[in-house]
Amino acid sequence: MSAVNTPSGTSAAPARRDAEATKAAILRAARHLLARHAHADITLKAVAERAGVSPPLILKYFGNKDALFARVMSFEEDAEALLAGPLEDLGRHMVRHVVVGQRERGADPVLRIVFAPLHGDHGDILRTNFRAQVTERLAARLTGPDAAVRAELALAALLGLGVMFGIARGRGVRAMPVEDIVDRYGPTVQAHLTP
Template sequence: MSTSGDPVATPALPAADGQPGAGSGREAIVRAARRAFALRPYAEVTMRGIAASAGVSPSLIVKRFGSKEDLFNTVADFRAAADELFAAPLPELGRHLVLTMVELRDRFRGDPLLRVVFSLGIDDERTLLRDRFREQVTDRLAAALSGPDALLRAELIAGQLLGLGATLSLHRPDGAGARTGPDRLADLYAPGLQRLIDGP
């Protein structure tokens, strides 16, 4: 099992609806694999179990993703989500982060970043989730920030995004967040993010 931080030649999560594989079992496989790899050691995860959870055949997973390692590397890839999250100028990034997080959650029927939380404290292949998250999300954001404490501010921003995702998940389906529109969520949550983005 390779744990290198180098990009892998495996399919990334689709950046938008309509990508090849959308609606043909691919998203269900990715969701099932996220849950399986986040909650159990790599060695205990089977393609048959993922297939059962996704409601597809094991052969379809092999056809779309190849090996279990290839599927794991797809789950451990945050680049597509990061591309969308960071696609705004720094002065507008705080609001963009909130709106995009909500939109990605709706599109993928799950949080695009939250799976990394389940890897905390696990000393096996799932450490790759943390390594990739740091490289593809936190370090990338830190490189874009100016001023002092850029890495610390990037870590705090990433933590707040994870907190937003956790809160929306915790109180679904009938919590106040679930009943609140994205713009109102951004009105309340984005200013704190923007202060960290702007720095001192």
């Protein structure tokens, strides 16, 4: 597929890549702030500063603050990557996904459920989205009895690892090579996925 030329004769493909990178930076910034502050306390200016863009650019890409945070509070894309492995090796895949996310990006977007406030619309939306987009989606892939409970237990184990690695910053776990963590902890998660 060839790139479309713009009137100045330049390719439009780099502009699309830049736009996608900018959108990703805005989403990362909004997730970062949402993990640390109440939704009502976050301004578009704060998101823009963290992302290194102007507030009008956020409006261009997302429309308004509510639309931006609706996207941020969705786990759809994150669940896609987290659950992308084959069922017989999904525990290892999920552990690797969380640990690599922590090491390369300093966070895993699925872990933002840990920061969901107990009360208020923001927390309710995050919990509802997590249940529908992550827990129920995982349960639908499982066979055998108690699939819903097993999905919740597998995710609880995974979130616990994420908390120890990224929030509690356990020295022993953080010092281990990724594949060593996968080898030791993957079976713990997998035990709930395949009875």
